[in-house]
Amino acid sequence: MDRVQTTKTILWLIVGLAAAVGITRFLFGLGVTTNLTDATPWGIWIGFDVLSGVALAAGGFVLTALFYVMKREEFHGFVKPAVLTAFLGYVAVVIGLLFDLGLPWNIWHMIIFWNPHSPLFEVGWCVMLYSTVLLLEFSPVPLEEQSRYAKIRNILMKFRLPLVFLGIMLSTLHQSSLGSLFLIMPYTLHPLWYSAILPIIFFISAVVLGFSMVMFESLISHWLYRKESNHERIGKLAGYASWVLGVYLIVRLAEIAIAGEFGLIFNGTWESWLFISEILISTIIPLILFASPRLRVQSKWLWIGSIMVVLGMVYNRINVGGLTMLRTTGDGYFPSWMEISISLGVVSAAVLVFMFFIERFRVWDHRPEDHQKDPDALPEFDRASGVWLGTPAIAARTKYSLAFVIAFAIGFAAIPGKEIHSEGIDIIPVSPSRGGDTLFVDGNLNGYGVAFDHKKHETNAKEKQDCATCHHMNLPADKNSGCWQCHESMFAPADIFKHDWHNSPMGANIACVGCHPAGQIRQAETAKKCTDCHKDLTAAGTTIVFDTYMAPSYADAMHRACIGCHREKAAADPEKAKLADCGSCHYQAPPAGMEELFRNAAVPPALKPVILPEEKTQ
Ligand code: HEC
Ligand code: HEC
Ligand code: HEC
Numbered sequence: 001m002d003r004v005q006t007t008k009t010i011l012w013l014i015v016g017l018a019a020a021v022g023i024t025r026f027l028f029g030l031g032v033t034t035n036l037t038d039a040t041p042w043g044i045w046i047g048f049d050v051l052s053g054v055a056l057a058a059g060g061f062v063l064t065a066l067f068y069v070m071k072r073e074e075f076h077g078f079v080k081p082a083v084l085t086a087f088l089g090y091v092a093v094v095i096g097l098l099f100d101l102g103l104p105w106n107i108w109h110m111i112i113f114w115n116p117h118s119p120l121f122e123v124g125w126c127v128m129l130y131s132t133v134l135l136l137e138f139s140p141v142p143l144e145e146q147s148r149y150a151k152i153r154n155i156l157m158k159f160r161l162p163l164v165f166l167g168i169m170l171s172t173l174h175q176s177s178l179g180s181l182f183l184i185m186p187y188t189l190h191p192l193w194y195s196a197i198l199p200i201i202f203f204i205s206a207v208v209l210g211f212s213m214v215m216f217e218s219l220i221s222h223w224l225y226r227k228e229s230n231h232e233r234i235g236k237l238a239g240y241a242s243w244v245l246g247v248y249l250i251v252r253l254a255e256i257a258i259a260g261e262f263g264l265i266f267n268g269t270w271e272s273w274l275f276i277s278e279i280l281i282s283t284i285i286p287l288i289l290f291a292s293p294r295l296r297v298q299s300k301w302l303w304i305g306s307i308m309v310v311l312g313m314v315y316n317r318i319n320v321g322g323l324t325m326l327r328t329t330g331d332g333y334f335p336s337w338m339e340i341s342i343s344l345g346v347v348s349a350a351v352l353v354f355m356f357f358i359e360r361f362r363v364w365d366h367r368p369e370d371h372q373k374d375p376d377a378l379p380e381f382d383r384a385s386g387v388w389l390g391t392p393a394i395a396a397r398t399k400y401s402l403a404f405v406i407a408f409a410i411g412f413a414a415i416p417g418k419e420i421h422s423e424g425i426d427i428i429p430v431s432p433s434r435g436g437d438t439l440f441v442d443g444n445l446n447g448y449g450v451a452f453d454h455k456k457h458e459t460n461a462k463e464k465q466d467c468a469t470c471h472h473m474n475l476p477a478d479k480n481s482g483c484w485q486c487h488e489s490m491f492a493p494a495d496i497f498k499h500d501w502h503n504s505p506m507g508a509n510i511a512c513v514g515c516h517p518a519g520q521i522r523q524a525e526t527a528k529k530c531t532d533c534h535k536d537l538t539a540a541g542t543t544i545v546f547d548t549y550m551a552p553s554y555a556d557a558m559h560r561a562c563i564g565c566h567r568e569k570a571a572a573d574p575e576k577a578k579l580a581d582c583g584s585c586h587y588q589a590p591p592a593g594m595e596e597l598f599r600n601a602a603v604p605p606a607l608k609p610v611i612l613p614e615e616k617t618q
């Protein structure tokens with residue numbers, strides 16, 4: 001087999017495996033296929049597929065800018081492959097995102113339900129528009145194959161320049177706002193990666209990556225199809241890249257120095273090593289290689305340099321996208337093999353499509369030779385069995401489908417079943433039959449919580465009332481809001497009103513007189529009632545009276561919502577006598593310092609006494 005066939009067979013194997021995992025993910029959900037948790041909701045699919053995917057596709061806008069705007073005619077040969085890579089990159093990002101979204105069928109929501117405050121909203125729109133622009137930029141290539149499309153092609157060619165400008169603009173916008181996403185977490189991200197100028201850093205690194213990706217893609221595709229590649233021009237790109245790399249290095253180090261965090265680089269923590277390795281791989285070594293006019297004309301160094309930038313910047317995106325947050329979330333996330341296979345599968349599928357376009361259309365000035373179509377080629381026989389596999393083209397396809405089917409089958413066999421991977425659920429020692437309907441209620445994320453079979457309790461409740469037995473209050477425009485959203489703290493009551501938030505422009509933006517009538521003393525008695533504005537704050541049919549906006553502590557809320565009914569059931573049915581014991585809910589051994597609470601506790605001593613519903617109404 002030649003290089004192309006071997007590569008394609010491997011790619012089909014990966015795609016086959018990913019297809020099996022993909023189906024499982026959509027049938028049984030994220031809990032079954034990923035190691036994501038509430039503390040680490042963004043894993044490799046965001047860090048690699050989305051953040052890195054978008055950055056890797058930056059070659060499209062960098063090269064079109066170089067060719068159309070700066071008129072570097074010598075890079076003509078690089079433009080079409082770069083635009084194609086960018087287009088496929090974005091399609092891959094969107095497909096990768098579909099796997100990651102909890103409710104993927106709602107992906108169109110951002111088109112209609114606008115949230116202009118969110119950087120993610122901007123990213124979403126830009127990605128959508130830019131993919132369209134890339135499609136229009138690239139489509140003249142396949143359209144030139146048939147003369148009946150000549151008219152459409154001519155129109156597209158006429159709008160080429162505006163499209164290019166639009167593309168550059170959109171790219172600039174969203175490459176940087178992917179960085180803005182992380183501005184929201186100054187304390188979660190490690191200080192060596194967090195920066196107020198993250199958007200700028202993301203943009204500069206995207207430009208570097210754009211250059212390197214074009215170099216890498218050109219080197220590897222020419223190697224694959226055994227084509228003479230043009231090292232002189234690739235070297236020129238490396239020269240440009242070295243300038244941008246230099247700027248990137250200066251900006252990053254200067255930012256860290258100004259923030260007074262230079263010491264963190266050398267303090268020996270694992271993050272400091274992470275940072276040193278990242279900056280060496282992604283920036284310093286490639287900078288030396290690319291800046292040297294002697295080294296950058298040698299194909300060996302071009303390979304090494306471009307691979308280092310590509311891997312190094314992907315490494316950077318993964319670091320920003322999650323790895324450096326582990327310190328604060330304290331969650332030990334490592335992607336499951338299924339997550340990794342989806343990521344690789346999406347990339348492999350994109351590479352296969354890329355190869356398809358290279359072979360069928362004039363992405364390069366000359367299509368690569370296709371020896372499978374060679375009429376003199378000998379038919380192929382399987383070496384082991386001696387079976388005739390057909391003409392070379394058919395034989396190749398047979399191999400690919402075999403690779404796909406085998407990997408698909410292995411994938412299905414290897415998927416560990418419908419068990420949820422989330423840590424909390426794994427450690428339930430009691431009954432394994434508690435499947436995906438069990439919520440691990442752990443309000444303060446201290447790993448100590450209650451496995452709560454939500455589904456079963458819905459039916460329990462339906463006999464009497466409905467969801468409102470427990471979900472007694474909801475946030476505006478929401479239904480069945482999580483209890484933690486108001487009962488914010490485990491042991492202290494929380495103010496759900498947030499007076500100043502209602503008044504602030506970032507919040508509800510209501511003037512003082514909106515609630516305090518003019519000319520009167522501003523105090524509780526004269527203020528507008530909550531229910532004047534929030535008709536739907538309390539859920540219809542609830543028995544919990546709403547007369548103060550101080551929500552009891554989370555533990556109190558849980559105990560009062562749950563224990564009353566458990567006691568009733570325990571009293572009514574001797575078989576369920578244990579239902580009111582602490583241990584029927586708290587099946588885990590209590591954490592250190594809390595054991596005393598549970599020892600013979602009739603009433604949780606540290607908590608308020610449990611009030612049964614009937615006692616309260618009296
Ligand atoms: C009907 C179920 C139920 C029963 C019975 C129950 N609890 Fe709880 N308890 C909960 C839930 C749910 C939470 C919230 C758990 C969380 O978010 O971590 C909780 C939280 C707590 C917490 C705080 C846990 C933390 O993570 O900090 C303590 C302490 C506690 N309960 C003590 C007790 C004691 C003592 C008893 C027995 C007298 C008891 N509970 C009985 C359901 C129950
Ligand atoms: C026995 C009490 C109870 C009943 C009845 C109940 N729930 Fe829940 N529900 C909970 C608890 C407890 C949680 C998880 C704790 C938390 O959110 O802090 C929860 C969580 C949820 C969540 C996730 C909220 C989030 O954003 O975290 C949804 C959605 C939900 N319930 C919907 C429903 C619906 C729909 C019904 C009626 C069919 C219902 N629940 C009935 C107690 C209940
Ligand atoms: C929109 C905010 C909000 C949400 C969501 C919410 N609560 Fe509450 N809750 C409150 C407030 C405010 C109070 C105090 C009401 C009062 O005493 O006037 C309260 C009171 C309670 C009480 C009554 C305590 C007592 O003293 O009798 C229980 C029980 C309770 N909540 C359980 C829950 C559970 C369980 C959930 C989730 C299924 C939940 N709450 C969701 C705001 C909320």
Ligand code: HEC
Nearest residue numbers: 499502503510511512513514515516522523524525527528
């Ligand atoms: C969304 C309605 C709302 C808006 C807007 C609002 N208030 Fe209030 N305000 C209240 C309510 C309700 C209370 C009673 C709070 C309590 O019981 O703690 C209150 C209480 C007060 C109090 C008495 C505080 C106390 O401790 O007793 C003052 C003073 C006050 N508001 C001033 C203002 C001023 C000044 C503004 C504008 C900058 C403003 N409020 C905007 C609803 C509002």
Ligand code: HEC
Nearest residue numbers: 475476477496497508510514515528529530532533534549
């Ligand atoms: C003058 C009208 C008005 C009054 C009075 C008012 N609110 Fe609001 N409140 C708003 C508006 C507007 C919003 C934002 C609505 C939205 O996000 O859809 C809001 C939002 C909220 C939210 C959601 C906050 C979030 O994080 O999304 C809560 C909870 C809330 N109000 C509670 C209260 C409580 C409790 C009172 C009574 C003490 C109260 N509000 C009185 C107008 C009011």
Ligand code: HEC
Nearest residue numbers: 450451452453457460461470558561562565566569584585
């Ligand atoms: C309306 C009554 C009712 C309410 C409210 C209720 N439960 Fe239950 N719960 C039951 C019943 C009945 C069972 C036994 C179900 C069975 O085994 O079929 C049960 C079982 C359980 C179990 C399994 C106990 C065991 O030993 O197997 C847990 C854990 C639990 N509930 C937690 C909670 C929590 C947490 C809440 C509050 C958010 C809650 N329950 C609210 C009726 C209730």
